[in-house]
Amino acid sequence: MAAVTQSRDIYFLKEQARAVRVEILRMLAQAGSGHTGGSLSSADIATALYFYKMRHRPDDPKWPERDRFVLSKGHAAPLLYTVLALTGYFDKSLLNTLRKIRSPLQGHPSSKMLPGIEVSTGSLGQGLSIANGMALGLKLDRNPARVYCLLGDGETQEGQVWEAAMTASHYFLDNLCAIVDLNELQIDGRCSDVMKIEPVPDKWKAFGWHIFEIDGHDMEQIVDALDEAEKIKGKPSVILARTIKGKGVSFFEGKVEYHGIVPTKEELELALKELAGNGE
Amino acid sequence: MGSRPEESVVKGKESGVDFFGQAVATRDAYGAALLDLGTRNECVVVLDADLSGSTKTAKFAKAFPERFFNMGIAEQDMMATAGGLSLVGKIPFASTFAVFASGRAWDQIRQTICYSNLNVKIVATHAGITVGEDGASHQALEDMALMRAIPHMTVITPCDGFETKQVIDAIAEYDGPVYVRLGRAKVPSVMPAGYRFQIGKAYKFHIGRDANIIANGIMVSEALKAKEMLLQKGMDVGVINMPTIKPLDTEALLEAASNSKLIVTAEEHSIVGGLGSAVAEFLSENHPVSIKRIGTKDTFGGSGKPEELLKIHGLTAEEIVKTVMTNV
Ligand SMILES: Cc1ncc(C[n+]2csc(CCOP(=O)(O)OP(=O)(O)O)c2C)c(N)n1
Ligand SMILES: [Mg+2]
Numbered sequence: 001m002a003a004v005t006q007s008r009d010i011y012f013l014k015e016q017a018r019a020v021r022v023e024i025l026r027m028l029a030q031a032g033s034g035h036t037g038g039s040l041s042s043a044d045i046a047t048a049l050y051f052y053k054m055r056h057r058p059d060d061p062k063w064p065e066r067d068r069f070v071l072s073k074g075h076a077a078p079l080l081y082t083v084l085a086l087t088g089y090f091d092k093s094l095l096n097t098l099r100k101i102r103s104p105l106q107g108h109p110s111s112k113m114l115p116g117i118e119v120s121t122g123s124l125g126q127g128l129s130i131a132n133g134m135a136l137g138l139k140l141d142r143n144p145a146r147v148y149c150l151l152g153d154g155e156t157q158e159g160q161v162w163e164a165a166m167t168a169s170h171y172f173l174d175n176l177c178a179i180v181d182l183n184e185l186q187i188d189g190r191c192s193d194v195m196k197i198e199p200v201p202d203k204w205k206a207f208g209w210h211i212f213e214i215d216g217h218d219m220e221q222i223v224d225a226l227d228e229a230e231k232i233k234g235k236p237s238v239i240l241a242r243t244i245k246g247k248g249v250s251f252f253e254g255k256v257e258y259h260g261i262v263p264t265k266e267e268l269e270l271a272l273k274e275l276a277g278n279g280e
Numbered sequence: 281m282g283s284r285p286e287e288s289v290v291k292g293k294e295s296g297v298d299f300f301g302q303a304v305a306t307r308d309a310y311g312a313a314l315l316d317l318g319t320r321n322e323c324v325v326v327l328d329a330d331l332s333g334s335t336k337t338a339k340f341a342k343a344f345p346e347r348f349f350n351m352g353i354a355e356q357d358m359m360a361t362a363g364g365l366s367l368v369g370k371i372p373f374a375s376t377f378a379v380f381a382s383g384r385a386w387d388q389i390r391q392t393i394c395y396s397n398l399n400v401k402i403v404a405t406h407a408g409i410t411v412g413e414d415g416a417s418h419q420a421l422e423d424m425a426l427m428r429a430i431p432h433m434t435v436i437t438p439c440d441g442f443e444t445k446q447v448i449d450a451i452a453e454y455d456g457p458v459y460v461r462l463g464r465a466k467v468p469s470v471m472p473a474g475y476r477f478q479i480g481k482a483y484k485f486h487i488g489r490d491a492n493i494i495a496n497g498i499m500v501s502e503a504l505k506a507k508e509m510l511l512q513k514g515m516d517v518g519v520i521n522m523p524t525i526k527p528l529d530t531e532a533l534l535e536a537a538s539n540s541k542l543i544v545t546a547e548e549h550s551i552v553g554g555l556g557s558a559v560a561e562f563l564s565e566n567h568p569v570s571i572k573r574i575g576t577k578d579t580f581g582g583s584g585k586p587e588e589l590l591k592i593h594g595l596t597a598e599e600i601v602k603t604v605m606t607n608v
Contacts, residue, residue, distance in 0.1 A: 068367075111396045119367060119398075123391035126360045130392060133364020133372075136349065140325070141368070160388075163357035171349070 008052050013219045016086070017047040018275055021248045023082040023095060025271050028262040031078075031098040034107070037245040037258040039079040041183040041216070042150060045241055048222040049148055050083040058088035061115040065145050068118050068134050072127020073152035073181065074108040075260075080117070081105050089116040125158025127151065128178060132167050135176040135236075146230065149178045154186030157195045162207065168236040169208030177229045178209075178238040181216065183245035185256050200240055209238045216241025249274060299441030301469045306462040307405040309441035311336025313448035314373060314403075318344050321452060325365055327351055327374040329358050334464075335375040335405045355380045359388035359402070366399040371452055374400060378407035378420035378461060382427055393457050394432045401451050402427075403460045407437075408548035409576065409593060410465040410498060410586040419581035420461075425553020427459040428526045434479060435526040437461040437547075437555075439500035440470045443523060446477035454479055461497065463548075465586050468501050471521070482529035484536075488518030491604045492536035492543055494559050496522050498595075499546035499574070505597035510604055517604060525555050530562055537567040542608050544572045548595055551575040572603050 007013070020043050028034045050056070054067040071080050078098060085092045090104075097103035104113035108122030119130050131149035138145050155161065168176055180200070188194050197203075204211050210232045214221040222241070229237035245259070246252030249271040252263075263271055297316075299309050318324050318340050325347045332338040332350065341348035351358040355376055362372035374381070381404035382389075393400045404423065411419045427435045434456065438444040444462065451458045475483060482494075485504065495503040503519045510517045518540065520532055537543060543563060545556035556573030563569060576593045590596055 119363065119392065120396040121391075123387055126356075126388055126392050129357045129360030129388075130364040130367070132357075133361035133366070134368050135364070136361070137325070137365045137368035137370045140346070140370070143368070160354075160356040160360070163352070163354035164361070167351060167354070167357055167361060170352075 006052055008223055010219050010223070013047055013051055013223070016051045017044045017219065020047050020079070020082050020086065022272060022275055023086065024078045025249070025263055025268055027078055027082070027095040027098045029265065029268040030096055031100070032262060033099060034078055034262055035075040035260055036252060036262055037185065037255070038073060038152060038181065038183070039076045040247050040249065040252065041243040041245045042073070042076055042079055042181045043248065044217050044219055045150065045179055045181065045222055046079050046083050048219060048226060050087050052223055053226045054148065055145070058116065061089060065143060067145050068131070068147045070118055070127045070131045070147070070149040071109055071121055072149055073124065073155055074121030077105070077107065077109050080109055084114070084116040090114065124152070124155040125160040128161055128164035129167070131176055131178070132164055132171070132173060135168070135173040136171060138175060139173070145175070147176045149176070151178060151180050152186070153180055153182045153184065153191050153197055153200070154194070156180065156197055165204065165207040165209065172234050173236045174233050176236045177226070178236065180238060180240050181243050182240055183243045185245045185254070185259065187259050189256055204238045204240065209236050212237065212239045214239060214241050216243035217247055297445070299445050300473060302441050303466055303468050304441035305464060305466045306438055306441060306444040307336050307464060309444035310403055310405065310448060310462055311339045313445045315339045315343055317448060317452055318347065321371065323369060323371045324452065325349065325370045325372050327358050327362050327372060329353055329355050329376040329380065331376050334377070337373070337375050355385040356388050359385040359400070360392045362400045363392040363396065363398045372400050373403055375403045375405065377418060378404035378423045379418055382420060382423035382459070386426055389427070390430050394430045397432045397456055399455050399457070401458050401460070403448070403462065405462045406464045407461040408463060408497065409581040409589040409595070410463050410548065411581070412465070412586045412589065413583050415583040416580035421550045421576050421581060422553065423461060424525055424547070424549050424555065425557070428553065428558065432457055433526065434458045434524065435461070436479070436524050437496040438523050439497055439521055440467055442469060442471045442475070443477055447523065450477055450479055463498060467498050470501050470504065477523065480524045480527045480529060482532035483521040484532060485519040485521065487535060487539050489516040490540055490542070490608050491515070492518035492520060492540050493546055493600060494520045494522050494533070494536065494543060494555065495546040496525065496555055497548050499548055502595065502597045503546050503600060506600035506604070509597060509601050515604070515608070522555060525558050528558055528562055530566070533559060533562055534567055537563050537569045542570045542572070542604065544574060544600060544603050546574040546595070546600055549575050550578060552578055570607060572607050574599060574603060
C-alpha cells in the first residue's frame with residue numbers, strides 16, 4: 001500500500017478534509033444507516049491527526065512506536081474508516097461495505113476485524129480510560145508514542161469520563177491528548193437542554209488538565225493546538241474544539257436529527273456539489 | 281470493609297510458596313502469587329480500586345510501586361484502563377471485591393475487554409456469602425453468571441490456596457480475558473499433592489456409581505465431606521472439582537453422567553446462572569440425567585458469621601447428603 005502522505009500544509013489538509021467528508025457521505029448513503037452529524041463535525045480534527053500529526057505506518061499497523069488513536073465516540077466510525085482508508089490501511093473499495101453482513105466495517109469500530117483500529121468502541125464513556133491505560137503502559141516502557149482520544153460532548157455526561165479525567169492528571173499523563181468535539185448536540189437535543197455540560201473549560205481545568213480552546217473547523221488552529229499540546233509537560237492536555245454538527249453540508253449543519261440518519265440519493269448529490277464548490 | 285485491618289494469615293517467605301496443604305484464604309494465596317509473579321514477569325502490572333489491603337494486591341504494590349496503579353474508587357475506569365495497558369503489551373491484573381468487579385464494571389468488561397479480546401485478568405475477591413458480616417451489598421452471588429455470559433471470557437473459581445497459586449500462574453501465561461473468583465475467609469486445603477491446574481480441566485477425585493457431585497470453590501471440601509458421609513451409608517458418590525466454569529470440562533461431565541443417574545452441583549453462588557446452570561445446560565442437551573443444584577436460591581445474602589450463613593443457605597455437606605439421599 002502507498003505510504004501515507006503527511007504534511008502540515010494547511011491547504012493540503014483542507015483538501016484532505018474535503019475528500020474525507022465526500023467519502024463519509026458516500027459510504028453512509030450506500031450503507032443506508034449510520035451516524036452522519038458526528039462524523040462530519042470531527043472530520044477536520046481526524047484529518048489533522050491522520051494526515052499530519054500522528055506518527056503511524058499504515059503498512060505496519062502494529063508498529064510499536066506508533067501514536068495511538070482511540071475513537072471514544074465510536075459512532076463516528078465512518079470517519080475513522082475513511083481516514084484509515086485514505087491513508088492506506090486498506091483498500092478504499094471496502095468503504096462500500098459499511099454495516100453490511102460480515103463486513104469488517106462494523107456499525108461501530110471492531111478492533112479484531114480491521115487493521116488500524118486499536119480497540120473496539122461504541123459504548124460511550126470508556127475511551128479515555130483506555131487511552132490512559134495505553135499512556136501509562138507506554139510511559140513504563142519509555143516508549144515515545146503519544147495517545148490521542150476523541151470524545152463527544154454529550155459523551156462527557158458519562159461519569160467514567162471524569163474518573164478517567166482524574167486518573168490522567170493524577171498520573172501526569174503528558175503523553176496523552178484528549179480532544180472533545182463540542183458540537184453542542186447529542187441525540188435528544190442540545191446538550192444544554194438534555195444535561196448541561198458547561199462550563200466545559202473550567203471543568204477540565206479543575207481536573208488538572210491543560211486546556212486549548214479552538215474552533216474545531218479551523219485547520220490552522222487544530223494543527224497549532226496539536227503541536228502545542230506535545231510541549232505541555234507534567235499534565236495531560238485537552239483540546240476543546242467548538243464545532244458544528246454536520247459541518248460541510250449546509251442542510252445538515254446544526255440539525256439534531258442528522259445525528260443518526262444518512263443522506264438520501266438526492267441529498268447526497270446536493271451535498272457533493274456543495275463540497276465541490278467549497279474548494280479554494 | 282476496606283478500612284478494617286485484616287491480618288494476612290500467610291506468614292513466612294512469599295516467593296516460591298505453593299500453599300500445598302495449607303489452610304489459607306484464596307485471596308491470601310493470590311497476594312503471594314501475584315508478588316511471586318511480579319518478580320518473574322516484568323509485564324505484570326496491577327490495578328486496584330482502593331481495596332488493596334483486602335484484595336491483597338498491596339503486597340505487589342509495596343514491592344513494585346511503579347507497576348501498581350491505585351485507581352481510586354472508580355471500578356469502571358479501572359477496567360477500561362486495564363484494557364489500555366494490555367493494548368501496549370502489559371499483563372494487567374485488576375482487583376476489587378467481586379460485587380463491584382462484576383457488577384459495577386460489567387459494561388466495561390463486556391465492551392472494552394471482552395469484545396476486543398484483551399489480555400486482562402480480573403481477580404475478584406470477597407465473592408459469595410462467606411464475606412460474612414458486611415452483608416448482602418458486599419456478597420457477590422451472581423458474578424459467575426454475569427461473567428460467564430460474555431463471549432471470550434474465561435471464568436475460574438479455585439477451591440484452595442494451592443489451586444489459587446496455580447490459577448494465577450496459569451492465567452498469566454494465557455492470552456485473553458479471565459475472571460477469577462476468590463474468597464475472603466480461610467478455607468481448608470483440598471487439592472492433593474501433584475495436582476496441576478489447567479484452564480478448562482476438571483479434577484476427578486472419584487467417579488461414583490450412585491451419584492456425582494460437581495463443585496467448585498469452598499463447596500469442594502463440603503462435597504468431599506458429603507462423599508465420606510454417604511460412603512458410611514453404603515453409597516458410592518463421586519466428586520469432581522470444576523474450577524473452570526467456562527470453558528466447562530464437558531468430558532468430565534459426560535463421564536460423571538454416564539456412571540450415575542444423579543448429578544448434584546454445589547457452589548457458593550446463586551443457582552441462577554452459575555456452575556449448576558452451566559452443568560445443567562450441557563447435560564440436558566447432551567446426556568440427560570437427573571440434576572439437583574445446591575447454591576443460594578435466588579436470594580440475597582445477609583450479615584452474620586460465614587458458618588451461620590452457609591447453614592442458612594444450605595451450603596453444607598449435610599445439605600448435599602440430604603439432596604443425594606432424597607434424589608438417588
Ligand atoms: C453508554 C452509551 N449510551 C448511549 C449510547 C447511544 N448514543 C450513541 S451516540 C449518542 C449521543 C452522543 O452525543 P455526543 O457525544 O455529543 O456525540 P456527537 O454529537 O459528536 O455525535 C448516544 C446517546 C451509547 N452509544 N453509549
Ligand atoms: Mg455532540
